[in-house]
Each structure stands twice: as C-alpha cells, then as structure tokens.
Amino acid sequence: xxxxxxxxxxxxxxxxxxxxxxxxxxxxxxxxxxxxxxxxxxxxxxxxxxxxxxxxxxxxxxxxxxxxxxxxxxxxxxxxxxxxxxxxxxxxxxxxxxxxxxxxxxxxxxxxxxxxxxxxxxxxxxxxxxxxxxxxxxxxxxxxxxxxxxxxxxxxxxxxxxxxxxxxxxxxxxxxxxxxxxxxxxxxxxxxxxxxxxxxxxxxxxxxxxxxxxxxxxxxxxxxxxxxxxxxxxxxxxxxxxxxxxxxxxxxxxxxxxxxxxxxxxxxxxxxxxxxxxxxxxxxxxxxxxxxxxxxxxxxxxxxxxxxxxxxxxxxxxxxxxxxxxxxxxxxxxxxx
Amino acid sequence: xxxxxxxxxxxxxxxxxxxxxxxxxxxxxxxxxxxxxxxxxxxxxxxxxxxxxxxxxxxxxxxxxxxxxxxxxxxxxxxxxxxxxxxxxxxxxxxxxxxxxxxxxxxxxxxxxxxxxxxxxxxxxxxxxxxxxxxxxxxxxxxxxxxxxxxxxxxxxxxxxxxxxxxxxxxxxxxxxxxxxxxxxxxxxxxxxxxxxxxxxxxxxxxxxxxxxxxxxxxxxxxxxxxxxxxxxxxxxxxxxxxxxxxxxxxxxxxxxxxxxxxxxxxxxxxxxxxxxxxxxxxxxxxxxxxxxxxxxxxxxxxxxxxxxxxxxxxxxxxxxxxxxxxxxxxxxxxxxxxxxxxxxxxxxxxxxxxxxxxxxxxxxxxxxxxxxxxxxxxxxxxxxxxxxxxxxxxxxxxxxxxxxxxxxxxxxxxxxxxxxxxxxxxxxxxxxxxxxxxxxxxxxxxxxxxxxxxxxxxxxxxxxxxxxxxxxxxxxxxxxxxxxxxxxxxxxxxxxxxxxxxxxxxxxxxxxxxxxx
Numbered sequence: 001x002x003x004x005x006x007x008x009x010x011x012x013x014x015x016x017x018x019x020x021x022x023x024x025x026x027x028x029x030x031x032x033x034x035x036x037x038x039x040x041x042x043x044x045x046x047x048x049x050x051x052x053x054x055x056x057x058x059x060x061x062x063x064x065x066x067x068x069x070x071x072x073x074x075x076x077x078x079x080x081x082x083x084x085x086x087x088x089x090x091x092x093x094x095x096x097x098x099x100x101x102x103x104x105x106x107x108x109x110x111x112x113x114x115x116x117x118x119x120x121x122x123x124x125x126x127x128x129x130x131x132x133x134x135x136x137x138x139x140x141x142x143x144x145x146x147x148x149x150x151x152x153x154x155x156x157x158x159x160x161x162x163x164x165x166x167x168x169x170x171x172x173x174x175x176x177x178x179x180x181x182x183x184x185x186x187x188x189x190x191x192x193x194x195x196x197x198x199x200x201x202x203x204x205x206x207x208x209x210x211x212x213x214x215x216x217x218x219x220x221x222x223x224x225x226x227x228x229x230x231x232x233x234x235x236x237x238x239x240x241x242x243x244x245x246x247x248x249x250x251x252x253x254x255x256x257x258x259x260x261x262x263x264x265x266x267x268x269x270x271x272x273x274x275x276x277x278x279x280x281x282x283x284x285x286x287x288x289x290x291x292x293x294x295x296x297x298x299x300x301x302x303x304x305x306x307x308x309x310x311x312x313x314x315x316x317x318x319x320x321x322x323x324x325x326x327x328x329x330x331x332x333x334x335x336x337x
Numbered sequence: 338x339x340x341x342x343x344x345x346x347x348x349x350x351x352x353x354x355x356x357x358x359x360x361x362x363x364x365x366x367x368x369x370x371x372x373x374x375x376x377x378x379x380x381x382x383x384x385x386x387x388x389x390x391x392x393x394x395x396x397x398x399x400x401x402x403x404x405x406x407x408x409x410x411x412x413x414x415x416x417x418x419x420x421x422x423x424x425x426x427x428x429x430x431x432x433x434x435x436x437x438x439x440x441x442x443x444x445x446x447x448x449x450x451x452x453x454x455x456x457x458x459x460x461x462x463x464x465x466x467x468x469x470x471x472x473x474x475x476x477x478x479x480x481x482x483x484x485x486x487x488x489x490x491x492x493x494x495x496x497x498x499x500x501x502x503x504x505x506x507x508x509x510x511x512x513x514x515x516x517x518x519x520x521x522x523x524x525x526x527x528x529x530x531x532x533x534x535x536x537x538x539x540x541x542x543x544x545x546x547x548x549x550x551x552x553x554x555x556x557x558x559x560x561x562x563x564x565x566x567x568x569x570x571x572x573x574x575x576x577x578x579x580x581x582x583x584x585x586x587x588x589x590x591x592x593x594x595x596x597x598x599x600x601x602x603x604x605x606x607x608x609x610x611x612x613x614x615x616x617x618x619x620x621x622x623x624x625x626x627x628x629x630x631x632x633x634x635x636x637x638x639x640x641x642x643x644x645x646x647x648x649x650x651x652x653x654x655x656x657x658x659x660x661x662x663x664x665x666x667x668x669x670x671x672x673x674x675x676x677x678x679x680x681x682x683x684x685x686x687x688x689x690x691x692x693x694x695x696x697x698x699x700x701x702x703x704x705x706x707x708x709x710x711x712x713x714x715x716x717x718x719x720x721x722x723x724x725x726x727x728x729x730x731x732x733x734x735x736x737x738x739x740x741x742x743x744x745x746x747x748x749x750x751x752x753x754x755x756x757x758x759x760x761x762x763x764x765x766x767x768x769x770x771x772x773x774x775x776x777x778x779x780x781x782x783x784x785x786x787x788x789x790x791x792x793x794x795x796x797x798x799x800x801x802x803x804x805x806x807x808x809x810x811x812x813x814x815x816x817x818x819x820x821x822x823x824x825x826x827x828x829x830x831x832x833x834x835x836x837x838x839x840x841x842x843x844x845x846x847x848x849x850x851x852x853x854x855x
Contacts, residue, residue, distance in 0.1 A: 149813060149814050149815055150808070150814070150815045151808075151814060151815060151816045151817055151832065152817075153817045153819065173835065175811070175814075175816065175832035175833070176814070176832075178832070178835070179814075179816055179832055181814060185814070216812060216813065217811070217812025217813070217814070218812070219812075298851070298854065
C-alpha cells in the first residue's frame, strides 16, 4: 500500500511539473471532422521559450512561423484539403526540436458524396462549449457581442473576427458573413431536422436545414420555391448551403462552391461520363459546356443552368420553360429552322 | 298509322277552333268603317289643301297618340304667333319667375316696412331743414324714420331738441319695428346685453346698416384687436404679412354680427365646412372639398384632428405663407415631435423633430424654408395619391427600375435626371459621385436591380455629407455604409460590396461592360 501511494504521488507531481514546462497541442483534437477550408491550430507553449513552429498538412509544403517572445499560447490557421489531412506540428527552440505531434483530421464536403461520409474513425467535435472555451478566455473575449439587426461599424470589433478572419478572404462575399453577423443570422445555436443529434453541443451551431434563415432576407425565393411543381433535392431539403457557400466564394458571385458545370457533375456523375441529351453515330454527344449559349443575350457560356433551372421548375426535367408536350420541342429553343 | 292520323286530326281541330274563335271576337265591320274614314279624310286633305280643318269621328287610341310628335306640332303653331303676343308671354314668364323667388325673409321685410310707414303717417313730421345742426350735412344712409322726419316714433317730443326716448330699454325700442329677434344658439355679447347702439347709429351713417366707424372691419376690430381697452379675450390680429382675403374684405363674410347657430358666430361649422364652402368654388385654387374626399392617402391633421383646417391655418392673418400658424417646418414638427401612427396601414411615422435635432445636415427644402418650400416641397399636407402624402411617386423598396418608375420620383422635381441617366460625365454639376468619368450613380441605380435613392440617402437629415445614411437596411439588418470622404472622392464599404474607392481626378477602378448591366 505505502509503495503504491508513494508511486501515485510521484506520478502526480511529475505530471504537474512536467505539464507546466512541456508544450501541448490543444487544437485540433484529432479524429475530428471539419467542413470548412481552415482549421485552427492552438499551441500551449508554457514556459518552454519556443521560437518557431513548422507545420505541414499532408504532403504539402511545410510552413515556418516564428513565435513572438513571451507568449504562453500561439494560434494560427492551416488550410485543409478535402478528405483525410495529416497535420504535422514541430516546435523548435533555435534548431532544437522541442515538440512533435501529428493529428489526423477529416475535411468533409457538402456536395461530394464520396467525401460526405467519413469512416467511423472520425467524429464531430465542437469547441464552443463553456468548459472548452475557458482556455482561450485568457487572451480572447469569448462572449458574443453582436447586436441583432445592426452590423458593426468596424468589423474588427467583432469577437469572432479575431480567430475566424480567414473565412472572409474570398473574392465574392456574403453580406452577413463579411459584416460578422454570425450568431444573429445563421450560427444561432439552434439545431434543425438534420443535425438534431448535435443539439446543445455547441453555442454556435447552425440549424440544418438552413433555408428558414436564408429566407429571412431572400424573401423572393420563399414564395417561388414552394409554389412550383418540381424541386431540386437540396432545395426540397432546404439545404441551400450544399451548393452555395454562405460565407463567400472565389468562383462566382452566387457564392457557388464550384463552377456551375463542375458543381452539377459532382452529384450527377453520369452526365460527366456519358454524353448528355443525344449522341451522334460517331459517338459525339451534345455539348454541355465550352460553347456559347445561343439564347443568352450577354453571350454567356453554355452550362447546365442554360436549360435547367437549378432550384425549381414547373416542367419535366427541371427545364427552364415549357415548349409543348414532347421532348424534342425543347430543342427548338436553339435549333431553329 | 292510325295513331298518327288521330294526332293530326286533333291538332287540326284545335287550330281550326282557335281560328273561328278569333274571327267571331274581332268586329270586322268596325275596322272597315274606321279605315274608310281615315282614307276619306286623307283624300279630302289632298283635294282641299291642308288649311282647312276636317273633323274626323275616328277614335284615336292612346298608343297612336304617343306616336304623334307633339313638340313638332307646337313649333309649327308657334310660327303663327305675332311679336306682341311673344312679348306678353315673356312678361308672364318673368313674373312667375319673380314670384317663385320671393322667399320668406323678403316677405318679412316687406311687411316690416309697411308697418313703419303706416306709423309714420300718424307721427308729426319734422322737415329736414328743421333738424338739429349736428345731423348736418346728412350722411349716405339714413334711418327710415329719420329720413321721413318722424322723430316722434322714438323720441317723446318732436321738437328741434330731441327729448327722452319712448321706452327705457333701447332693445324694446328697436325691437318695436325690427321684429326679427336675435335668439339663436350663439349670440354676440352686445346683442345679448341689448347694446344695439354700440355698433349702430340710430340716425345716419356712411355705411350700410347704419354702422358706426369707418368700415365693418374697423368697427369689429375696435373691440377685438389685441390690447383692447375692454379686455376682450377673443382677439384678432390682422397685421400679419399674409392675410385671408375674406377677412381682409369684411368680417361679415364668415361671421354673423348678431347671432348664429355655430360657435364663434360663424355662418357654418368653422373647423372645415365653412372653409370648404368657398374653397371648393374658387378659381385658380384646387377644389379642396373634392381633393380631401377623393385622395388615397390622407393627412391625419385634416381627417383625425380636433380643429381640422384650423390645426395649421389661421383664418385671419399671420406672418407665414399660407396663413400658417407657425413657420412651416415648425408647424409640421408641432405634431411630428413624437412617433405618429398613419391611418392607412398603421405604419409608424418617425419622430421627425428628434431626427432633425440629432442630424445636423438637413435636406435643402427643410433648411431653406422660404426659398425651397419646407416639408411641403415634397409632401402635400392636404393629402395625396402617393404614399406618405408625397407629391409624386416614390418607393419603399430597396430596388426600383429606373427606366420604368424612378424618373417619376419626387426627387427629380428638383434634381436633374441626368444625374442618374448619364453613363459618362465629366462635370461636377451633373454629379460628383464619379470615378474618373464613370458616373457611379448610373452604375448603382441602373437596370432592374437598380437601387432606390433612399437606400443610400436619407431624405430628411443626416450626420454625414451628401445626406448619406449611416445604415442601409437590407433583409431586416442595418448595414453601415462606412463612407469616408476625401477631397476628390471617397470610399464606401456597405454590405453590398467590399471596400471600393473612387476619385474624380484619378480613376481608381476598371469597369467592364457587364458591371453596367447588373
């Protein structure tokens, strides 16, 4: 007995002393699922006096960051690739390696079915819980400081901005996101039909389906979407964020996650493999991209949405208009006599 | 076959029976006789000429009478009447017209006059030469007994020096002849107290109705002017720069001098009806009665207030245009210094007084009331067919198509349309919101998704230059414009786009053609 208690006390003391000196990688936790492009890396440096951090994501380039002196904690963000990401974090003091860690995380995709579901190894972990937030509250103000219905005059005033600023570095940006009205417009902490299992796990959970929140501004679509006969699946579900990135996009001013043709074919893969519409005897199919749209006045390129309405339609095949019964009549739209 | 025969037989019998019945009922002989008479008369007429009357015994039914054109016949007869007869007829017509026009009041007056004349015959007549010196020279209008020299009608002695009056009370004396007693709902105080001679001279005057003073208004204002000796509270200041024309002409246009059925001795309900009696007939003025009634959006000050017209207007005279009680903007703000609910849709109108107090940069019409017209430059205080009682159309929406609606906007009453329709411009007069020569107003406002003026500008007042708003509202969220001005340009960072700078001298952005289409 005496030996055992002595041993326990020794272990405890060693752990306590060791912890204060040793470096710890707080975030990412590992084995968690991300849906965003960026992941935050948080290091507890203690009193180690580390000078630089070198990170590498998967087989990408390793990036070196110098740590300012007198820092207990050091935070930065790394960019993720879709799929499994291995993050290597090496902390140096001069040339000496102080700490080495590897964390595997998973970046899922909102559209790609292959990447949508991860293996059981990964699971969703939330950070914004009162217990977990305590570590950060030494430096950051962890309270939500938005005023409902009024945007910040200076966006850096937002408490979200400090950590999440990379979210709004795209070319085209969604107004609520750039104005940092995160918690009042989308991340309300409520859950929806599709993510009820995460209910109460995060302060800033967004309800899935999100449509109700979208419609509070985009009122025009509210009537339009549920007034017509056929609906695209994501529209029917109310998950606007599957195709549109609610924060912003580099690609299109509609905040699409990919260019239209590529976005459509991530799900409708058969249209990519086989020819669409008709095929000639030589095997050449009707073009779905790369040519000019003959109906467009502005000379836009032909894409899926030239013929199909991506949201709702009253016509079969989600076509943009009705040219009479019979499939071939639709061809007359471009192929005039 | 047999069945068919039977059916035919029965049908034939029915038809034959009906025919026989008709023949028996109609008197053929009479018909023939009548036809004979008519033909005879026609033949006679042709033979003998139309001048001679040929009596016919034919009975004309009412239906036939209706067919005869009576007016035409009357015209034909009229041609035969001589000129003298026509004159006589005209006379008769006029007399009947006059007779119809005699009203009760006129009849009363006639009776009254006869009465006095009858009495005067009894009285001893004093000749005009014998009248006391103070009555000479005689004035324009003379009291009927005085004119006749029948002093005895009122005075005890008819000598050259007037003696005592017959009655102690002056009212009893006046009312002897002027029998129309003044006993309506509201009475003028002198009438109530029987002081007829306060206003009327019993002998002679230069004014109608034997009134004292230089004119009617002079007489009234003797008592009713501010700072009067009698300390009468109901005062009228007629010295303002803007005067109500009827008030300037004569008080009696609106007020009854003796008694009336309405407050303030008015001829009609003074809040609105009396005003509209004239202001629905005036030339060069809007038919206010119709306007107020027909207009889609109504001003609460007219429809929902206690004093109606008098809420804003003074009926006599003030120093402010439109005979308003106060300076126009202050007048409006006397009600709009709190949140007011509009009648039509229950929309809450903002507290304008506070808004103007908080924001020092005012829209020019509000700033320069005399020159630009104050609130009334844009709003019609008597109601309008456009929302917010605006004089022309405007929008509450974020987007408005320029080609269709925006040109009719109230803004372009003063501001030039060029400001938003010119794609390229180099002059500061057209607009200063330019990047190089590209008109940024055109860029923002053009096309189907063009933004309305109110998206960026506050129509009333702002803290920022160019009447820019602090916040624009979109989707229920207020987004700050984040405008920063420089000497030759500025920058903006609203919710709609990221931070863009513009400069009039040095173009900062490149514009593709697509930008103008959106």
